Amino acid sequence: MVTEKKTSKISKSRGLGKGIAALIPEDDGNEDKVVVKEVVKEVVKEVPVPTETKLKISQIEPNKNQPRKAFDEDALIELSESIKQYGVLQPLLVQKMDKNYQIIAGERRFRAARLAGVKEVPVIIKDYSSQEVMEIALIENIQREDLNPIEEALAYRQLIKDYRLKQDEVAEKVAKSRTAITNSLRLLKLDDRVQEMVIEGKLSSGHARAIIGIEDKEKQYMVALKIFDEKLSVRDVEKLVKNIDKLDKTVEKKKPENDFVYRDFEEKLKKIMGTQVVIKNKNNNKGKIEIQYYSQAELERIYDLLKKVNE
Structure with a gap:
């Protein structure tokens, strides 16, 4: 806030009438009155725009909490060949840690650049909280459709558990419906072997959700293998699950x-x-x-x- 003082001479008014004159005390002398005017000037705070710079690739390390765990090796090799020809076109987003810089977004580019033998990569250095880092990494991967359904579900669970967020808050942050978040989290109830099949792309999330209702983990895995071997549709799986329930009830009645x-x-x-x-x-x-x-x-x-x- 900046103020300036200005002075001006005001002559004594003589024609204001008795009513207003009675409210304004008259000076006995002929001295001029000094009126202080405050002029406000707006001070605009300049926020520095993140600038692109370069870092040695040896100074950069991946984020251990990165939602994405699986990287397609063939796709990385293809990207590394492109980087050999044209370089890293989009800078990595990083933040300063103790000695090195941690990746917030761009681990795939980082891995491909390392495969290409690149010594330096373009980066933008910013400072975020651990929660913001997690959110940015998750959002970037979701937008690029880089996460498999289990990785996505694990990331949602981590946000809820570590930062005490509710499902609707997570949904708002990643621009998805709460129902989508709930359905994603349900996949984590599957047998570990079935989850691994989803990660490997042997089962779709639709197939996986269709067998969540099977409480017996061993039966879940059996059905998952049948889906993969026989290339069943989601509708076929839903029918199969219903028949399993009926079969279980029949066997229960006939047990010796x-x-x-x-x-x-x-x-x-x-x-x-x-x-x-x-x-x-x-x-x-x-x-x-x-x-x-x-x-x-x-x-x-x-x-x-x-x-x-x-x-």
């Missing part, structure tokens, strides 16, 4: 009295074989054992395992 003994053997064989094993027993203590395999390689593994037992 000593069924728990066979279920115990079943669990032990699963651990030995490393795959799904089903014992179908009858009331006369006879039955059959079904050993599931999902590829030729797995069949060979089971064969080698059984062969060692007989040696």
